[in-house]
Amino acid sequence: MPSVRVSLANHTYDVTIERGLLARAGSALRALTPSKKIGIVTDDTVAPHFLAPLKSSLEAAGFAPLSAVVPAGESHKTLATIERILDPFLHARWERSSPIIALGGGVIGDMTGYAAASILRGVPFVQMPTTLLSMVDASVGGKTGVNHAAGKNLIGAFHQPIAVLADVETLKTLPRRDFVSGLAECIKHDVIRDADGFAALEKNIDRALALDLDFLAEFVAHNVSIKARVVEADPFERGERAHLNFGHTFGHGIERAADYRLPHGECVALGMVAAARAATTLGMLNPTERDRIVALIARAGLPIAGLSLSTDEILKAMASDKKVADAKLRFVLPDRIGHVVIRNDVPDSVVREAIESLR
Numbered sequence: 506m507p508s509v510r511v512s513l514a515n516h517t518y519d520v521t522i523e524r525g526l527l528a529r530a531g532s533a534l535r536a537l538t539p540s541k542k543i544g545i546v547t548d549d550t551v552a553p554h555f556l557a558p559l560k561s562s563l564e565a566a567g568f569a570p571l572s573a574v575v576p577a578g579e580s581h582k583t584l585a586t587i588e589r590i591l592d593p594f595l596h597a598r599w600e601r602s603s604p605i606i607a608l609g610g611g612v613i614g615d616m617t618g619y620a621a622a623s624i625l626r627g628v629p630f631v632q633m634p635t636t637l638l639s640m641v642d643a644s645v646g647g648k649t650g651v652n653h654a655a656g657k658n659l660i661g662a663f664h665q666p667i668a669v670l671a672d673v674e675t676l677k678t679l680p681r682r683d684f685v686s687g688l689a690e691c692i693k694h695d696v697i698r699d700a701d702g703f704a705a706l707e708k709n710i711d712r713a714l715a716l717d718l719d720f721l722a723e724f725v726a727h728n729v730s731i732k733a734r735v736v737e738a739d740p741f742e743r744g745e746r747a748h749l750n751f752g753h754t755f756g757h758g759i760e761r762a763a764d765y766r767l768p769h770g771e772c773v774a775l776g777m778v779a780a781a782r783a784a785t786t787l788g789m790l791n792p793t794e795r796d797r798i799v800a801l802i803a804r805a806g807l808p809i810a811g812l813s814l815s816t817d818e819i820l821k822a823m824a825s826d827k828k829v830a831d832a833k834l835r836f837v838l839p840d841r842i843g844h845v846v847i848r849n850d851v852p853d854s855v856v857r858e859a860i861e862s863l864r
């Protein structure tokens with residue numbers, strides 16, 4: 506069974522990726538805590554599929570689970586929902602040592618982590634990601650939080666999970682568009698860190714798209730290990746963790762300009778295409794590798810063109826991204842597949858041309 510260790514200065518945890526892990530979650534967690542109380546936070550789309558089996562598994566291992574079910578969707582990733590999550594646990598006189606499980610996608614993971622960081626100033630939390638994006642990205646790294654009217658993810662805390670349990674079987678019920686959207690972050694991982702992984706995905710992308718679960722277990726583990734290595738090197742995002750923003754400077758601009766109506770992964774896909782093209786224009790990336798990046802994005806079923814938003818609106822949205830430290834836009838650009846550099850000197854004309862190429 507694939508498992509990836511995440512080792513941070515004062516905290517180490519394992520990400521276990523396995524078919525059927527949901528049914529074995531109770532015994533896996535029993536090995537980590539003597540607590541009788543255990544919390545589950547999930548949303549009303551995920552709950553009908555997986556809440557009952559998770560509860561039975563926990564009960565069989567001697568836990569007394571208490572659950573909070575909140576409405577699904579990014580629009581509910583707010584402080585108001587955090588209050589709804591906190592309520593049942595505080596009324597049940599939650600204890601410092603009793604863990605809370607996030608069962609769901611990145612929205613549930615981010616909110617549960619933030620709630621767990623707040624209850625009694627911090628209780629243990631466990632990620633049980635049920636989307637591809639949350640398995641390979643959101644559940645690893647300890648970033649938690651909610652959105653604010655002034656912008657996405659502006660409120661939050663770093664709070665690392667004590668364990669991540671990813672059951673790839675859960676991906677069977679995930680809507681196709683969400684699954685494909687998650688593939689964007691996977692392609693990103695190989696472009697920034699792993700040329701061999703990229704070549705392997707070129708060979709095996711059809712197995713991923715066919716939802717071959719044995720392949721997906723290995724594939725998720727591969728992606729988690731890339732994210733884990735980046736997070737280990739820079740847990741608080743002061744340096745190289747920014748490499749994970751490949752495709753995201755353009756991507757966030759598109760996402761904002763589209764008023765968040767397009768899935769994140771689709772915006773990142775377009776962003777990676779723009780970044781690869783800008784890198785080639787700047788003479789950093791050879792055209793053959795650029796074309797391989799664009800081709801793999803397309804084969805994954807992600808968009809590489811068709812953008813109808815105005816270039817000026819996207820540029821404006823890019824400039825207002827919170828990750829811009831000063832007036833200069835920072836781009837993560839590949840100089841070859843498997844390696845990126847951060848550039849804050851990309852000429853406006855190159856940025857513009859890269860966006861225009863997405864029409």
Ligand SMILES: NC(=O)c1ccc[n+]([C@@H]2O[C@H](COP(=O)([O-])OP(=O)(O)OC[C@H]3O[C@@H](n4cnc5c(N)ncnc54)[C@H](O)[C@@H]3O)[C@@H](O)[C@H]2O)c1
Nearest residue numbers: 550577610611612613635636638639642643648675678679
């Ligand atoms: N903390 C981090 O480092 C990090 C990294 C990347 C993204 N994120 C956050 O993650 C969020 C996006 O996560 P997401 O794409 O998983 O979205 P999501 O959590 O909204 O899930 C997408 C939809 O799929 C449903 N769903 C989840 N699992 C399912 C399953 N197995 N079967 C059927 N339906 C299922 C959900 O109810 C939801 O409607 C964003 O809020 C983003 O900010 C966080």
Ligand SMILES: [Zn+2]
Nearest residue numbers: 690753769773
């Ligand atoms: Zn992303």
